[in-house]
Structure formats: structure tokens, C-alpha cells
Amino acid sequence: MQFLLSSELIDQIKALINVKDDKGLQELLHDVHHADIAEILDEVNGDEATYLVRLLDSEQTSEAIMELDEDVREKLLDQLTPLEIAGEIEEMDTDDAVDMIAELDDDIQRAVIDQIEDEEHKADIREMLQYDENSAGGLMAKELVRVKETWTVAGCVREMRRQAEEVTRVHSVYVVNKNDELIGRLSLKDLLTSTTTTKISEIYIPKVDFVNVNDPAEDVAKLMQKYDLEAVPVVDENKRLLGRITIDDIVDFIKDEADKDYQMAAGISQDVDTEDSILTLTRARLPWLFLGLLGGVGAAAIMGGFEEVLQNHVILLLFTPLIAAMAGNVGVQSSAIIVQGLANDDVKGSIGNRLLKEMLLAMLNGAALAIVLFFFVWVSEGAVNYAASISISLFVVIIVAGIIGTFIPLFLHKRGIDPAIATGPFITTSNDIFGILIYLYIAKLILGI
Amino acid sequence: MQFLLSSELIDQIKALINVKDDKGLQELLHDVHHADIAEILDEVNGDEATYLVRLLDSEQTSEAIMELDEDVREKLLDQLTPLEIAGEIEEMDTDDAVDMIAELDDDIQRAVIDQIEDEEHKADIREMLQYDENSAGGLMAKELVRVKETWTVAGCVREMRRQAEEVTRVHSVYVVNKNDELIGRLSLKDLLTSTTTTKISEIYIPKVDFVNVNDPAEDVAKLMQKYDLEAVPVVDENKRLLGRITIDDIVDFIKDEADKDYQMAAGISQDVDTEDSILTLTRARLPWLFLGLLGGVGAAAIMGGFEEVLQNHVILLLFTPLIAAMAGNVGVQSSAIIVQGLANDDVKGSIGNRLLKEMLLAMLNGAALAIVLFFFVWVSEGAVNYAASISISLFVVIIVAGIIGTFIPLFLHKRGIDPAIATGPFITTSNDIFGILIYLYIAKLILGI
Numbered sequence: 001m002q003f004l005l006s007s008e009l010i011d012q013i014k015a016l017i018n019v020k021d022d023k024g025l026q027e028l029l030h031d032v033h034h035a036d037i038a039e040i041l042d043e044v045n046g047d048e049a050t051y052l053v054r055l056l057d058s059e060q061t062s063e064a065i066m067e068l069d070e071d072v073r074e075k076l077l078d079q080l081t082p083l084e085i086a087g088e089i090e091e092m093d094t095d096d097a098v099d100m101i102a103e104l105d106d107d108i109q110r111a112v113i114d115q116i117e118d119e120e121h122k123a124d125i126r127e128m129l130q131y132d133e134n135s136a137g138g139l140m141a142k143e144l145v146r147v148k149e150t151w152t153v154a155g156c157v158r159e160m161r162r163q164a165e166e167v168t169r170v171h172s173v174y175v176v177n178k179n180d181e182l183i184g185r186l187s188l189k190d191l192l193t194s195t196t197t198t199k200i201s202e203i204y205i206p207k208v209d210f211v212n213v214n215d216p217a218e219d220v221a222k223l224m225q226k227y228d229l230e231a232v233p234v235v236d237e238n239k240r241l242l243g244r245i246t247i248d249d250i251v252d253f254i255k256d257e258a259d260k261d262y263q264m265a266a267g268i269s270q271d272v273d274t275e276d277s278i279l280t281l282t283r284a285r286l287p288w289l290f291l292g293l294l295g296g297v298g299a300a301a302i303m304g305g306f307e308e309v310l311q312n313h314v315i316l317l318l319f320t321p322l323i324a325a326m327a328g329n330v331g332v333q334s335s336a337i338i339v340q341g342l343a344n345d346d347v348k349g350s351i352g353n354r355l356l357k358e359m360l361l362a363m364l365n366g367a368a369l370a371i372v373l374f375f376f377v378w379v380s381e382g383a384v385n386y387a388a389s390i391s392i393s394l395f396v397v398i399i400v401a402g403i404i405g406t407f408i409p410l411f412l413h414k415r416g417i418d419p420a421i422a423t424g425p426f427i428t429t430s431n432d433i434f435g436i437l438i439y440l441y442i443a444k445l446i447l448g449i
Numbered sequence: 450m451q452f453l454l455s456s457e458l459i460d461q462i463k464a465l466i467n468v469k470d471d472k473g474l475q476e477l478l479h480d481v482h483h484a485d486i487a488e489i490l491d492e493v494n495g496d497e498a499t500y501l502v503r504l505l506d507s508e509q510t511s512e513a514i515m516e517l518d519e520d521v522r523e524k525l526l527d528q529l530t531p532l533e534i535a536g537e538i539e540e541m542d543t544d545d546a547v548d549m550i551a552e553l554d555d556d557i558q559r560a561v562i563d564q565i566e567d568e569e570h571k572a573d574i575r576e577m578l579q580y581d582e583n584s585a586g587g588l589m590a591k592e593l594v595r596v597k598e599t600w601t602v603a604g605c606v607r608e609m610r611r612q613a614e615e616v617t618r619v620h621s622v623y624v625v626n627k628n629d630e631l632i633g634r635l636s637l638k639d640l641l642t643s644t645t646t647t648k649i650s651e652i653y654i655p656k657v658d659f660v661n662v663n664d665p666a667e668d669v670a671k672l673m674q675k676y677d678l679e680a681v682p683v684v685d686e687n688k689r690l691l692g693r694i695t696i697d698d699i700v701d702f703i704k705d706e707a708d709k710d711y712q713m714a715a716g717i718s719q720d721v722d723t724e725d726s727i728l729t730l731t732r733a734r735l736p737w738l739f740l741g742l743l744g745g746v747g748a749a750a751i752m753g754g755f756e757e758v759l760q761n762h763v764i765l766l767l768f769t770p771l772i773a774a775m776a777g778n779v780g781v782q783s784s785a786i787i788v789q790g791l792a793n794d795d796v797k798g799s800i801g802n803r804l805l806k807e808m809l810l811a812m813l814n815g816a817a818l819a820i821v822l823f824f825f826v827w828v829s830e831g832a833v834n835y836a837a838s839i840s841i842s843l844f845v846v847i848i849v850a851g852i853i854g855t856f857i858p859l860f861l862h863k864r865g866i867d868p869a870i871a872t873g874p875f876i877t878t879s880n881d882i883f884g885i886l887i888y889l890y891i892a893k894l895i896l897g898i
Contacts, residue, residue, distance in 0.1 A: 031656075035675045188637065207480075225704070226484045228697040230679060247696050248677040251703065255674070258707030259789060265714055266785030266872070267778055274790035275797065278810045285782050286814050292778045293818050296771025297825060303767045310766065317759065317766050318752045322745025324770045325881055328777070329716055329741045329874055333734050336715030340708060341723035348724065361727045365735050369742055376746060423715070425778055432774055 005039045013040060017048050022055055034060055038067035041076070050079040053088075062091040066100065069273075071280075074103065082108060086115035094121070095141035095249065098128040128243075136220050137213040139253065140234040140243035145173045147200055149183060154196035156186070174233050174241055175204040181239045184208050210235050213242055218257070221250050222345060260420070261343065265336060267292075267425035288425040295429030299324065299436050306440045309449055315386050316443050319377075320436055323394060326369070327401040327435030328428035334358055334405030335423045342413050343420075351410050355403055362402030363395075370395040389446035393439040400438060401431045454488045462489060466497050471504055483509055487516035490525070499528040502537075511540040515549065518722075520729075523552065531557060535564035543570065544590035544698065547577040577692075585669050586662040588702070589683040589692035594622045596649055598632060603645035605635075623682050623690055624653040631682055631690045633657050659684050662691055667706075670699050671794065709869070710792065714785060716741075716874035737874040744878030748773065748885050755889045758898055764835050765892050768826075769885055772843060775818070776850040776884030777877040783807055783854030784872045791862050792869075800859050804852055811851030812844075819844040838895035842888040849887060850880045 016025045029037065029052075037060055041049045053061045053076065065073055065088060077085060077100075085104075089097045089112065101109055116122040124142040131137025145163045147156045160173065173186040184204040194203050210233045211220050224232055230247045260271060267288035272281055303310065303320065310317045338354075341347040347354065374391035378384055405427055409419035465474045478486065478501075486509055490498045502510045502525065514522055514537060526534060526549075534553075538546045538561065550558055565571040573591040580586025594612045596605045609622065622635040633653040643652050659682045660669050673681055679696045709720060716737035721730055752759065752769065759766045787803075790796040796803070823840035827833055854876055858868035 033676060035677075225700060227482060228484075230696065247679065247700065251674060251696065251700060254700065254704060255707070258704070258711070259793075262707070262711050262714065262789060263785060265711065266781050268782055268785060272786070273793070273795050274786055274803075275795060278806065278813060281786075281810055282813055285810075286817060288782070289775065289778055289814055289818055290821070292774050293771070293822060296768065296774050297822075299770040299774075300767040303770070307763055307767075311760065311763055314756055314760055317769075318749040318756075319745065320766075321748040321752070321769055321773045321881060321885060322742070324773065325741050325745050325748075325777070325877065326738065328774070329738055329877070332715050332873070333717055333737070336712060336717060337721070337723055337730075340711060344708075344722070346722050346724060354723075357727065361730055361734075364727060364731055365738055368735060369738055372739075373742060373746075424781070428774065428778070432770060436770060 005036065005043065010040065010043050013052075014044060014048060017044070017051050025052070025055060029056060029060075032060075034063035035067050037061065037064035041065075041068060042072055046075055046079065049076050053080065054084065058088050058091045062088040063096070066092065066096045070103065071276075073100070077104065082111035083115045085112045086117075089116060089125075090118055090121065093141045093143050094124045094128055094243070095139065097121070097125050098138075101125060102129065102133065131213060134217045135213065136211045136215040136217065136234050136245060137242070139217055139220060139245045139249050140213070141246070142243045144233070144241075144244045146176055146241060147173055147186060149175050149177055149199075149201040149204065151200050152196065153191060153194050153198045153200070153203070156191070156200055157196075172231050172233075172244075174208070174244070175200060176241050179238075180241060182208065182210055182233055182235050182241045185233075208233065210239075211245070212237070217253060220245060221253050221257075224250050225254070257343075261339065261423075264418075264420040265332075265339075265423040292425050292429050295432055298433045302433065302437050303440070306444070309440065309444055313386070313443075313447065313449070315377075315381055315383070316390070316440070319390050320439065322373075323397055323435050323439040324432040326394060327397050327431040330362065330365070330398050330401040331405035331427040331431035332423060334362075334402045335409050335419075335427045338406055338409045339419045339423055342409065347410075351407070351414075354410060355406055358402045358406040359399060362399040365402075366395040366398035369398065385447060389443045390439075392446060393442040396442060397435045397438050400434060404431060404434065454485065454492065459489065459492050462501075463493060463497060466493070466500050474501070474504060478505060478509075481509075483512035484516050486510065486513035490514075490517060491521055495524055495528065498525050502529065503533065507537050507540040511537040512545070515541065515545045519552065520725075522549070526553065531560035532564045534561045535566075538565060538574075539567055539570065542590045542592050543573045543577055543692070544588065546570070546574050547587075548582075550574060551578065551582065580662060583666045584662065585660045585664040585666065585683050585694060586691070588666055588669060588694045588698050589662070590695070591692045593682070593690075593693045595625055595690060596622055596635060598624050598626055598648075598650040598653065600649050601645065602640060602643050602647045602649070602652070605640070605649055606645075621680050621682075621693075623657070623693070624649060625690050628687075629690060630688045631657065631659055631684050634682075657682065659688075660694070661686070666702060669694060670702050670706075673699050674703075706792075710788065710872075713867075713869040714781075714788075714872040741874050741878055744881055747882045751882065751886050752889070755893070758889065758893055762835070762892075762896065762898070764826075764830055764832070765839070765889070768839050769888065771822075772846055772884050772888040773881040775843060776846050776880040779811065779814070779847050779850040780854035780876040780880035781872060783811075783851045784858050784868075784876045787855055787858045788868050788872055791858065796859075800856070800863075803859060804855055807851045807855040808848060811848040814851075815844040815847035818847065834896060838892040839888075841895060842891040845891060846884045846887050849883060853880060853883065 013025065016028065041052060041064060065076065068076065089100065101112060104112060113122060113125060128137065145160055147159060151159065174182060175184045175186055177183050184206040185208045186200065186204050190203045209223065209227060209229060211223065213234050213236050220232065223229070224247060231244050233241055234243045234245060236242055268284050269287055272284045338347065370391040373394055374387045377387035377390055381387065408422040408427065412422055413419045462474065465477065490501060490513060514525065517525070538549065550561060553561060562571060562574060577586065594609055596608060600608065623631060624633045624635055626632050633655040634657045635649065635653050639652045658672065658676060658678060660672065662683050662685050669681065672678070673696060680693050682690055683692045683694060685691055717733050718736055721733045787796065819840040822843055823836045826836035826839055830836065857871040857876065861871055862868045
């Protein structure tokens, strides 16, 4: 059922643009979904994309533009005049309109807003530009169906028909009192089953979930997920109904957050994807690699301090990469579980309890791994004292790595910093250094050198 | 606006259970959302949870049970008789009912299904148990509003009222022909604005997205995300309407998939969370750590082969952890980008092109890092030949690591294996070994030893 963008279609479109066959293009793309138009805009070159946006109906292109990656959209908008951009914005829901305007430079922003004809739309956009992007206000749209408690079912249906023209999908009908304060919602089922003269105040449901316009977007996502809400109304401090947030925006938000955390854990610091340029990818990757380099140089310095020991006990040096790798692996595991738990509001109990649990876990894992390593070194090298010192070090290093991996994200979270930054290269690098230091120190101690 | 589960409330509930104050419990929990009931069931002990499930209305508890973690639910269901479980299932939508039944042992499954009174529900569940869990059939529910094209608007509204009683939320009204084949959908807007004698065939929208019952769940998620669908009808080979999938199930699916990929990248092989027991966590973490141990032992063996070189050129050994760590970091970065790109259907072009791009990227990053390392080693150790051999090795190792990190997930994906398995410890470990091997080999070559 999915639309498949063939290279034949792209070639056909390019050819039509080349000969400026506007009618042919319009016919060809008339029935195409905006998400597919977006894919087409992404595949053709910049001039061709501009041509298509100018040619096709804004109703179709405005939503397609919102589906594009930010960098592609930026290039496209650069080619359009403020009047043309305003034309696209007239067709957008307020939430999309504001997202797009927020991406423009300040002076272009003003020029574009000035060109918007619909005064109500303009005022809504100006209001919404004030909200933080990562708050409920930044996610909401002004488009919704609102009815007054004093209306009858007949009046309500009449009003709904009018309002519904502007609202893509009627999720819920919100009921307000004379001060425009949210007091409840109306189920379509009740509306269908009530006589036309019934007052709304008699049939509305007073129990309604809502969020405050300043609530963090993350909390909104959690609330909607937990209660399986498909739309949630947004109110101000006085409970006045300002807008609503729909589940499709939350789906995008959840996906983006998950992608960001995943990339952070892999040591990629910006929102990039495989199709980005090598330079963009380098900017996202190189800083973390420098951190790793710094860690490696630190490890070298530490090992340099034990140079004599290592030279006389070569067997110890053979196992430094093993110790460093295990410290990194355990640290990443512990931190990932905590970061994910924090994201899902799943982490209960005190930091102390959490560290204790991780310590027990690390002791269990560490003991199993240390015993295996002990026998391996003993059998292969035939030196029980080396086997003992290497495996005991591994045991201690695993415990310390687990504790660091648990503590750092919890600490960052407590300080209001996104704990996801602690996963990946950061934990690996610091655990490499700690691991090697502990290893050499313990080995020296046990071997009495 | 979110319900906050206080320890006072839990204590109060436990006290009421203790004195068997059923009326008090019912009053206290009467208005509580099923998602919050689930949190309560999670906090009290097993016997208390069983007590609550027996006491409270199945309408409330059935949905709460579905919100529980699988292991908590399993323990709870163990306490209930097949008849009691069937009572909960009567209240569930078919999709939840099937998910829960699928978790039971075979003989209990049969006993429970036999106890379901509603014959239609029973038949639906039996039918749905045949679909693969990760297919559209496994996600869909049978509950939907379907109207025939031959009906009038008035008849349609009458039928909708009846059907809507069984359907929690009316997303869309699907129109079928006399063979029960999906031919379109009905917008509530059109229904509100049409006269009662209008035929459905005159007002329905023939353009409707749908999925086949055997389509993979992943494809359904992508389709619904791309086209911002809130519900999608499911049909069989003959286009007969079987059920529908709603966006809230897809939200859960997306979240689960993201969590799984994240954990895989961190070397955690089962779906665990912070609250799981130490034993469960160990089972999820230890296998990957053993893999790391194996890798470390491999690295030790390789270094053992170069023992003489290392003994005479101690400076080389100081940088083995750096080389290993950088190989791991680059490998994780490359593989993460590819895995995410594959998950988002974002990877275009051939494997060859992809590898070429990664190679160029790795050369750029590698050169920058190698130059920095060269000057550092030169200045700090004063030996230009060591500085050259170490930094040139780093350059080569980074390129190889990037290529391995790109190639393995692409290769696994081509072979139909989930590429996410290639991220994390797997890539880190293999790149550690390759990195050290390449490093020592090149150093030996350059230093002529």
C-alpha cells in the first residue's frame, strides 16, 4: 500500500520540469500524498524543487515542506520570497507554521509574518512564537473544535461543522465555560445519541486530561503515552483553553528523542543521518573522537608511570587492552540501563540503593569473568601469581566501572543535565583510564613489585 | 495533571486490603485510571495485587493488567483461575486479549479460551492467535465501525451507535461492499453535513490507506508514521476488512523497538529495566561481557606474538589502549549511523558507495587525529620515528574500523539479520583486535624491526 518512489518517476518529473510542462506535472502529481511529494522534493535538485513548490498547490506543498529534513528545507526556503513563504504558511496548521518560521532568520521572519493575510492565523503565530520549542506550547496547534457549555446539541453540531473545516482531524470536542476555561470534553458518541435540544452542559464529560502551556514536551509525551491519549488540550495558568497537541506530533517527538539518545550513546553529537555530507558527519563525530584520543593519551601517561613494572612483567601488558575494554563495556551497560530508566521514569529508590544494586550485580558478573580469566591465564601461562593478580584486578575494575557507569548519569540527571551525554565515548574513555590505573596498581600490590 | 502515586496511598491501600475493607477500596480506587491502577498493582505485593484484581471491576483491571510488565503480569495471572482470567479477557479489546493469551502456557490458554462466554469474542481471539505477533495481524484489533455502501446516512448513524458501544474510540468509519471488501472510508464531517436519506455510496471517500494482515509490523509503523495515520484498516488477500490498527499500539511498538536497539548497542541482550532482579540483569549482560573477555584474550594472544618488539620498544605498548579505544569508537559511530539509517529506511545507494563515503569520512577524521597525535608523541617523547609510526597506524586503523563498522551492519541487513546486533560490544571487540593487530604490524614495518 506504500507509495514507492521509482527512479523512473523522478526522471519523468525532471523531464517535465525541463520542458516546463506545468500541466503535465500538475496532472501527474495531483493525487500524490504530501509525504510522497516531500520524498520527490528531496530527490530532485534545488532549482527543480523550487519550481515544483511554486507550481503546485500550497495545500499540497506546505505539508510536504514540513516533512523535509531541516537542511533541505532551509535551502528550499532560501529560494522563495517572503510572500511565497507566507503563501505556504497560510495553508499550514499553526504548529507547523511556527516550527517553520522559527527556523528562518529574524529579519526574514518578520517579513514573512507581515505577508500573512489571514489576521487570525498571523496573531496565533505571533503568540505561539513566544513559547519554548520544547514545551507544550511549542508542540500545540491552535486548531481545535471548542463548544460552549450553554449551547444545545443542534447549535453545537452547526458550530462544529464550521470549525471542522479548519481542523484536519476532529479528535475531541472541548467544552469551555463563558470565560473560555476548559471544563470538559464531549464524546462524539454522546453527541450522536442525544436529542438536538439537549444542552451541552447536561452531556459533557467533566473529566478531561490537560497540560499547561509551559509543561516540558517530555512530560506531555509521557502523559499521552501512559494514558493512550490521542490529543490533549493545552491551557494557560487560568485554565483558559489555548490549543491542543495531537499524537502524531508526539510520535515524531518520541522518535526524535530515541534517535538522539541512540546517537549520543554511539558518540555522535548532532542529529545526523547517513545522507548528510561528509563535513556535517565529521562535525558530529570528530569531537568525540578527540575525547577518545585524549583518554588514550592519558592511559599512555599512566602506563608510562608503570614502565619499569611492565617491562619486567610483560605478561601484564598483554592484558591491558582486555582490562580497558571490559571497563568500557561494563560502564556502557550500566549507564545505558540508567539513562533508559531515567527517560522512562523507571528509576525508583535512592542513589545509594541504586549503587548498591549495581555493585552486587558487578560483583556477580565480575566473579564469573574473573574465574574464567584466572584459569585461562593459569593454564596458558602457567603462572598462578600472574593469573591471580590479573583476575583480581579484573574483578575490582568491573565493580568500579559499574559504579561509575551508574553514578555519572544519576549525578548529571540530579544536576539537570541530560544523562544521555554520559553514555558512549565519555564513559568508555573515563573507564579505560580508571581501569588501567586500578589494574596496574593492584597488580603491583599483589605481585609485591 | 499527572496522577502521582504517593507512598501514603500505597500504605492506605495495603492497610485496607489487610482488614479486607472491600467497600473502602472500591470507593478509593473507583475513579482511578487503569494506567494508574497498573502502577498500584506493580507496587503492592503479589497477594495484594491478586486481591485487588479479584475485587475491582474487570473493566478497570483488565486494561491495567495489560499495562504491567510481562514478568509482573505472569506472576499475577499464575494466581488467577482460568475462569477469572477469562473474565478479564471478556473486557479487553481483541488485540490486548490475544497478546495476553499468547503469553500463557498452552494448556492454560485452552482452558481460558473455553471459559470465554462471548462467542464472537472467542472466535475473534481464536482467529487472531494464528497471526504472527510481529505482523499487522498481531497488532490489529477486531473492534471497528464498519458500514455498508448500500446504507443511508440515517441507517448508518443508527448502526454506528450500536457498534460504537463496543469500540473505545471511533477513529474512522470503514465502508465495505456486499462481499465485506474494504472500498473506502467515511469522514465524520461528511456524515454530519449530509441529509439523512443520502446513500453512503454517494458520500464515502474511496481513497483509503490499508495494510495486509501479513505485512510486517515494522512496515505498518513506518506507513502510519509517514502518512500521520491514526488508524489503518487491515485486510486479507481478498481485501476483506479484518480489523484495524490504532496509533497507540504503534507508539508502543516504536518505543519498544527504540529501547531494544539502544540496549543492543549498549551490550544488553534482553528487554530489561532498572527494576529487574540482579539475576535477570546478569543474564542480559554477562553473555556480552564474555564476548568482550574473549576479545581481550584474543588481543593478549596477538600482543604475545609481538612480545619481543614491545619489550624493546616500550613506547609502542603505551599506545595500544589508545589504538584499541579509537578503533572501537569509530566502529561504534559508523555502525550506529548505518543501523539507524536502515531502521528509518534512509540508506540509499549501493554498499560500495556507502563504504567509499565512510572511507573518505574516516580519512578526514583519521588525518586530523593522527596529526594531533603525531605532534603530541613527537614533543613528549622526542622520537620522530615513533611518532610517525604510531600516528600512521592510527590513521590506518581508523579507516579500517570505519569500514568494518559500516560493512557489518549492511551485510547482516542484506542477509536478513537485525543489524542492531552488530553495534556495541560486537563491533568494539572485533575492532579492538583488528586495531591492535594492524597497529603492531604497521609499527613493525615502519620501524623496520
